[in-house]
Amino acid sequence: MKPFAWNYARPAELAPVIDQYAYDSTLQLNVLPDGRPAIMDRVLLAAVGTTTSTAGSATHFDD
């Protein structure tokens, strides 16, 4: 017997590998290769989905 809710499960999507920006410990935020803060690139953020309501699902349950 398995939990009832599991009857409606689907495979988890793999978290995207993000290599377009990296953490800068001096600025205490993520930066693009040209040094600008990653949050300046709104298109990139939307594309990688790191701010979306499912972004934290793998590790956090407050989405």
Add this chain to the structure above:
Amino acid sequence: MTVLILTCEQDVTADMVVAQLHKRGVPLVRFDPGDLPGEGALSAEYVRGEFRGYLSMGGRVVSMDGLRSVWVRRPSEPAAHAPEPSAWLSAESGQALYGMLECTQVPWMNDPSAAAKARLKPWQLRLAHQSGFPVPATVITTYPRVARQFADQYRHVVVKVVSGKPPSEPPMALPTTLVPPDADFSDVAAAPTLLQRYIAKTADIRLTSVGNESFAARKVAEPGQVDGRYGDTGHTWRPVDVPGRVARAVAQYRKFSGLAYGAFDFAEDSEGTWWFLECNQGGQFGFVELETEQPIADAVAAWLSAPGE
């Protein structure tokens, strides 16, 4: 006075607030509990009735009596990045860190005890009802017979996870799903199961509450769409005014829960009623701000800079 942000390096939503704090000239220390011990370090002394505590990360040191506020965003498990991680080391590190921080009198977004309670979905539903929100009829049960009766009574019901946490072994996603009429409920005995009356929604509503401020956004739903987090419908989030009744209920919920931050999810029906689905005490807000340009990160930064004002 320094703002302490507990989150992981990958958290770009926190970056949005860090940038606003930089603009305001407010000192901050970003600390991931996963880096303790290691790159992150602490020391706390309890001697002759005196308490002194220090936290350091990346060359920055913050004294506990120099803290302005604490923001708990997406912290890793304490000691998660240690060379030899273990449950014991995580427990020791977590006790040392959070115990030291609890010795301060500074405001938290969100206070850990309030956050822990707010994660309990059954309690959320009760508090939402008491606060004045319309809440869809819900049952949480391990009795297959009760589940069957509930489904028969409301005809269209959805199943959702109680904790919100997806299974990790194997990794699965558990979107809120409409239960088919011929479902076999015998598996309900295997785990507490949450069934809720299905609300045929015209839109999803996300209301982000930051201190006394509320930012509501609306996204049109496709006919029959159940879980707005899954499936791209082509619609985008748009700012929407908060009805007076909802605003009063949010204020009540905030008061009773003790939350400084909360992300409320509602289903809007064809009559324009906002049905309470849940309130995520650590819910994401970046995706709303990106599409609506509502200044949520700035509101968080303002609260952290001058909490309680």
